[in-house]
Amino acid sequence: MRSNFILGIFLIIASALLYTQVVDLPVRSAMFPKMVLWGAGITGLLMLIDAAIKAKRLATADDLDIAEVKSERIKMRDTLVFQIMVPGGIMLLTFMLLTVVGFYLASAFLVFVIYCYHDYRIDPARLKRKVYLKGCVFAFLVTLFMYLVFTLLLGLPAPSGVLF
Numbered sequence: 001m002r003s004n005f006i007l008g009i010f011l012i013i014a015s016a017l018l019y020t021q022v023v024d025l026p027v028r029s030a031m032f033p034k035m036v037l038w039g040a041g042i043t044g045l046l047m048l049i050d051a052a053i054k055a056k057r058l059a060t061a062d063d064l065d066i067a068e069v070k071s072e073r074i075k076m077r078d079t080l081v082f083q084i085m086v087p088g089g090i091m092l093l094t095f096m097l098l099t100v101v102g103f104y105l106a107s108a109f110l111v112f113v114i115y116c117y118h119d120y121r122i123d124p125a126r127l128k129r130k131v132y133l134k135g136c137v138f139a140f141l142v143t144l145f146m147y148l149v150f151t152l153l154l155g156l157p158a159p160s161g162v163l164f
Contacts, residue, residue: 002051003080004047004048004051004054005047005048005051007044007047008043008045008046008047008050008051009048010044011041011043011044011047012045012048015037015040015041015044016041019034019038022034022037086117087114087117090110090113090114090117091110094106094110094113097109097161099161099162100161100162101161101162102158102159102160102161102163103158103161104143104146107142107143107146108139108140108142108143109139111135111138111139111143112135112136112138112139115131115134115135115138116131116132119135
């Protein structure tokens with residue numbers, strides 16, 4: 001409930017601020033970003049309405065509903081931590097690596113970490129050496145595929161870092 005309220009406000013403010021940046025674009029180029037930002041703003045508004053409805057329902061709730069709300073809060077906290085904050089931190093770390101070691105090494109790191117994190121979220125006890133080995137092989141193959149397609153086949157330059 002509180003998280004919907006906070007996220008709703010964030011979406012409305014972010015979409016309004018980003019909309020000011022899109023206004024100066026040519027009409028045809030700005031059409032899609034404007035639609036996406038309108039959608040984000042409307043989603044934020046709907047999240048605010050949802051939070052208000054849940055707050056009103058909680059005010060008139062009995063003990064069973066309160067236990068259900070506590071269960072929902074625990075699920076929301078887990079979602080916030082394990083599906084938003086941890087992947088966001090991984091992406092931020094990958095961005096910092098991108099500026100240092102370049103696109104392909106940062107991409108391999110991201111694929112490896114996401115592979116292992118996904119396996120950890122499924123079953124933490126299963127996280128053994130075999131998973132790390134599979135993650136390394138998978139990261140290498142995905143990075144090799146990106147190199148072959150983007151650099152060799154299409155001739156597109158990859159972002160480089162300080163070291164590579």
